[in-house]
Amino acid sequence: MKGPAIAQARMGCTDGGIDELVEYCARAALRRSGQHRPPYCPRQLVKALSVSAVVIGAELPERVDEIVSMTAEGPMILYRRELGAIDRRFAIAHAAGHLALGDFGTQAPLRPGLLVPRELRAARDRERRCDRFAAAALVPLDDLAREVAALGGAATGDRETQHQDWLDRLDRLGEVFMVPPNTIRRRIGELSTFHVKQTDSP
Numbered sequence: 001m002k003g004p005a006i007a008q009a010r011m012g013c014t015d016g017g018i019d020e021l022v023e024y025c026a027r028a029a030l031r032r033s034g035q036h037r038p039p040y041c042p043r044q045l046v047k048a049l050s051v052s053a054v055v056i057g058a059e060l061p062e063r064v065d066e067i068v069s070m071t072a073e074g075p076m077i078l079y080r081r082e083l084g085a086i087d088r089r090f091a092i093a094h095a096a097g098h099l100a101l102g103d104f105g106t107q108a109p110l111r112p113g114l115l116v117p118r119e120l121r122a123a124r125d126r127e128r129r130c131d132r133f134a135a136a137a138l139v140p141l142d143d144l145a146r147e148v149a150a151l152g153g154a155a156t157g158d159r160e161t162q163h164q165d166w167l168d169r170l171d172r173l174g175e176v177f178m179v180p181p182n183t184i185r186r187r188i189g190e191l192s193t194f195h196v197k198q199t200d201s202p
């Protein structure tokens with residue numbers, strides 16, 4: 001996939017605009033994968049980005065959920081075999097982010113001590129962008145806004161009742177999108193900043 005937004009993303013914008021570019025890339029990739037309703041399949045997303053990509057499970061070091069590398073036959077995505085289905089979906093969508101943003105080679109360093117702080121920071125930024133891509137592809141804000149509205153008004157009552165109601169909502173939304181609750185929580189936070197901006201723009 002090539003385009004001005006992706007080109008800019010590859011140049012590594014440092015301002016807040018990079019998050020919007022990542023959102024844009026995720027939406028474009030999702031559209032290209034031909035999916036229209038959640039839960040979105042991250043493997044289809046990968047295929048839409050590279051028909052030659054393979055996605056396979058592997059024994060990976062602890063705290064490394066996925067690795068993306070380029071082979072002569074195309075991109076190879078390894079995910080950690082022990083991951084549960086929900087976390088595996090996120091890991092594959094994160095790997096799709098590496099493909100979409102044109103960043104195949106490097107992952108969170110296996111031995112951080114080998115990297116100077118600047119490289120370490122760059123690696124962390126890259127991983128953060130791919131996490132953002134995964135969240136945007138699996139939980140598009142339009143869909144989230146619709147599902148949140150479908151849940152109706154929040155419970156009233158004491159603090160504990162409201163808190164339990166909030167947790168129930170996160171669970172239900174997590175079931176719709178098949179993502180971890182913390183991803184839903186983060187996307188709800190982003191709903192106000194990005195979605196409003198998108199729908200307000202002419």
Ligand SMILES: [Zn+2]
Pocket residue numbers: 066094095098107108127130
């Ligand atoms: Zn990564």
